[in-house]
Amino acid sequence: MKFDTPATTNPIDQLKVVGQPLDRIDGALKTTGTAPYAYERHDVAPDAAYGYILGAAIAKGRIVAIDQARARAAPGVIAIVTAENAGKLGKGNFNTARLLAGPTVEHYHQAVALVVAETFEQARAAAQLLRVEYARTEGDFDLAGAKASTDKRTTDSNKTVGDFSDAFGKAEVKLDETYTTPDHSHAMMEPMASTAAWRGDKVVVWTSNQMIDWTRTDLASTLGIPKDNVRLVSPFIGGGFGAKLFLRADTLLAAVGARIARRPVKVALQRPLVANNTTHRPATIQRIRIGATRQGKITAIGHESWSGNLVGGKPENAVQQTQLLYAGEHRLTGTRLASLDLPEGNAMRAPGEAPGLMALEIAIDELAEKLGMDPVEFRVLNDTQVDPANPNRRFSQRRLIECLRTGAQRFEWAQRNAKPAQRREGRWWIGTGLAAAFRNNQVMKSGARVRLDGRGIVTVETDMTDIGTGSYTIIAQTAAEMMGVPIEKVVVRLGDSSFPVSAGSGGQWGANSATAGVYAACVKLREAVAQRAGLDASTASFADGMVRAGGRNVSLASVAGEGGLVVEDTMEFGDLTKQYQQSTFGAHFVEVAVDAYTAEVRVRRMLAVCAAGRILNPKSARSQVIGGMTMGVGAALMEELAVDKRQGFFVNHDLAGYEVPVHADIPHQEVIFLDETDPMSSPMKAKGVGELGICGVGAAVANAIYNATGVRVRDYPVTLDKLLGRMPSEAI
Structure with a gap:
């Protein structure tokens, strides 16, 4: 199904189930401790060994040698994975640095080795016995220093509307201030964790990941195997906030470790590696200039932000909200990216807007004070109903x-x-x-499979994930509303790459996009039910487990019969996002x-x-x-x-x-x-x-x-x- 015209009245508007403050259908599993998280999959890998990652002790340089003798002789050790025996590893689309160092080290705590042992304690103890010799090189770790330097290590990107410099220079009231935000760490309850098992030439990884298809694709690419040979399973996730959007070292090394050890392997990143080995929110230095009339109308608004990242990384786009939030004829927004040798900066809850608004909304208050205006009224005065760059x-x-x-x-x-x-x-x-x-x-293409069985139960399958946000429940509400059944008659299965590809959880696009995908599949199922029942699909109504049309009432269970009905569809989005902001x-x-x-x-x-x-x-x-x-x-x-x-x-x-x-x-x-x-x-x-x-x-x-x-x-x-x-x- 393609969504390219504005929505009109549809079954969701009944709001019998959708829009209601229902308890989470996965709540009982989580509150009783029976929801199976990635590191706890004893049911699928009862003989799993344990992996422990050793992170690099330098931020930049190369590995000269790794003395493994004492570690290999330690109790319980099964295998030690390094770049030398891991096989040829590529790099996925979403990682800036390689996930296993060797010989080059690109950032501190980059994975250097994985020790696999019978128990976690044995793996951890043996990892401390590895002796790594490094050749350290100088690195750049100071954003303020990089900003002040003149060696042109920064990449600039500007967007302009009108003539900001002239308008700001002529403004009757001006603000010109600099604000800083520091680096932030993800601190979700569940760290990155994976359990991997090989079945012939295929690998299954039970992992904690927000974007199943992205990560499956990148894992296959990194391992150099067909995508069809990789299955990812991630039904429960103990928080993500953007840190688990991409393939990380735990997933890759669990897979490599399991291949070398010839048995399932569990890997969980210890907390220091969550900060130094995975992504984080980068620090910013933000200069904001705003010019206004004495009556409070903004005439010029400029927002420039400096941030740092590894070579090949992206800037923290802390200026994006300034492009749209307030009116003003003359505008300048720009990002400045410095090459730093700190761990990778990337998505963390509301990347861009979160740190950008920390600065912009102080600046707006400061200018309101200069004008002698109430901060609410100043914002109201400068509201806009159109994109300031495109009226x-x-x-x-x-x-x-x-x-x-x-x-x-x-x-x-x-x-x-x-x-x-x-x-x-x-x-x-x-x-x-x-x-x-x-x-x-934002919206993302999203698919789902919907089954109706002879008991009248509707089962939804999609690789959508629930990172603690309630995806299970809103998807069940959508299917219940569309098919006219109580929510107790809906089963939701998520987070498996064998299911249709969904939007995944990230960027605030997950709920709307994934439920739209379920909506599309349910529209197709409604048509299939009506056709099998000999009813007019265009006039059929679904309620109380029945389908009604032309004076006939037929139960969904009887229509499904022993064989049931299965349909699949994907919601694709047209260009309405281009027509309307x-x-x-x-x-x-x-x-x-x-x-x-x-x-x-x-x-x-x-x-x-x-x-x-x-x-x-x-x-x-x-x-x-x-x-x-x-x-x-x-x-x-x-x-x-x-x-x-x-x-x-x-x-x-x-x-x-x-x-x-x-x-x-x-x-x-x-x-x-x-x-x-x-x-x-x-x-x-x-x-x-x-x-x-x-x-x-x-x-x-x-x-x-x-x-x-x-x-x-x-x-x-x-x-x-x-x-x-x-x-x-x-x-x-």
Whole structure:
């Protein structure tokens, strides 16, 4: 099925099941500990050995030699995998660095060897006995230094509209400030983990991965075997956030280790390798210039962002929201990429917009203050219903103003004192802040297979994944709505490369795209049911396990019979995304308390108002948004990968040193979804929401801290050392 015209009325609009706040159908498995995760697949590999990865101890150079004698003699050791015996390994499309070093080392903790042993403890102990001799070479690990250098190691990319320089120079009111965000680590509960087993010349890998087909393709390419000889299975994933979009060392080395050891092998990345061996969110240095009239109309807006990556990597596109969020005739956005020898930078929840809005939404507040305008009203004044770079291209839906107004009323914004450091409660300075939220809506081709059996049960099969987002449930809701059966009559099977290729989970495209694929397959199944029942498919209605048309009622079970019915289809998307700018919008409001004597920050209230098309399941969608809000607090107040600029690695590479929010850090969080549908997006009329929740939160927290204390911090995270010494004098 192809979606190339706006959606009209369809069975999803009944909202008998879709749109309802149903509990997750996989909830019982997860809460009872019976959901089988990749490292726990004892049922399929009871005789599995254990692999332990040794990461490189240098950031750049080459391996001179590896002395394996003591490790090979250690108890329980079955095999040791290095580049010398791994066979010829290629490189997939999505990895910047090779997943097994040798002889070249491209970044710290790049996998150097895999030790396979009978137990995990034996593998770990033996790995420590490997003696690796390196030849270290100098590397570049400092983004600020690379930005300041003159040896032209950066790649620039600009987009311009009008004449930014002239308009900014003539602007009546100007802002020109620089903001920085640090490197961030993924800190999902489940690390990257895989269990691999060979069956003849074919390999099956039970893994934790968001994008089954991408990773299957890259694993086949890296191993140099046909794609048909690779099967990936990933039914349950303990968090991903973008870190598990691509093939990683655990998957590759589990497969190679199993081939050499001639038995199944389990590999899980230890936490330091999650930080230094996989992808992370790169640090940014962002310069923002905005010019406006004295009445508050933006006339010029410029946003340039510097980030670093390995050679061949991409920049963190922290300027993309600035291209669309606010009006302004003259515009400049640009990314600057420096070649650094740090671990690979790539997707992390809302790549681009998350760090970009951390800067932009402080800058908007700063300019509003210069103008003497309320931050809500300044944003409202500069709203646009068209793409600023293409006035003929309208937004399919854009309700940013309603998000701001609704949030302001709910949060009692009118009671806020715009002058900083005016509200004191005991030892606490109290402040409120806000930020706009923006994330582009993306759609991806997605397929599904749907079965109807003689019991009236509908089974959906697709390689779509559930990374804790509720994919199982919204897919079941879609099939139940389309086929007119209760959700208890729907079985959902996900995360297996033997199923039809789906959109996968990433980029906030998963829910809308995958359910659209299920919608397409169900349309075909409805037609097959009607045809077999001798009914007119165009007038047939499906409800209560029956199909009705022309005065006849026939049960789905009887139509299916013993043989059942099986159909398969794929939703492909036309050019509506080109005709209409499709984005999601929101507003975040935050209240903080800052200790007058220690400058410790406590978040007291949080509110998110979201406009993201039809909400397929308000309960799971709220869970996604508050998770994003929590990550936003972490980015604002504590998360920072500390770079050793001499040795080229992230020092605080575990959950003891890399701080993330815990329950005590997070107050009550309220989420409001505006009631909307977007017929330009898909037949579901939905859009993504999982990443919108983090977008803008960091700036809302920083703006609230400024309102509380009068201290403006432009370098994240906003830690107490950046506030102490600048606090209001009453604190002394």
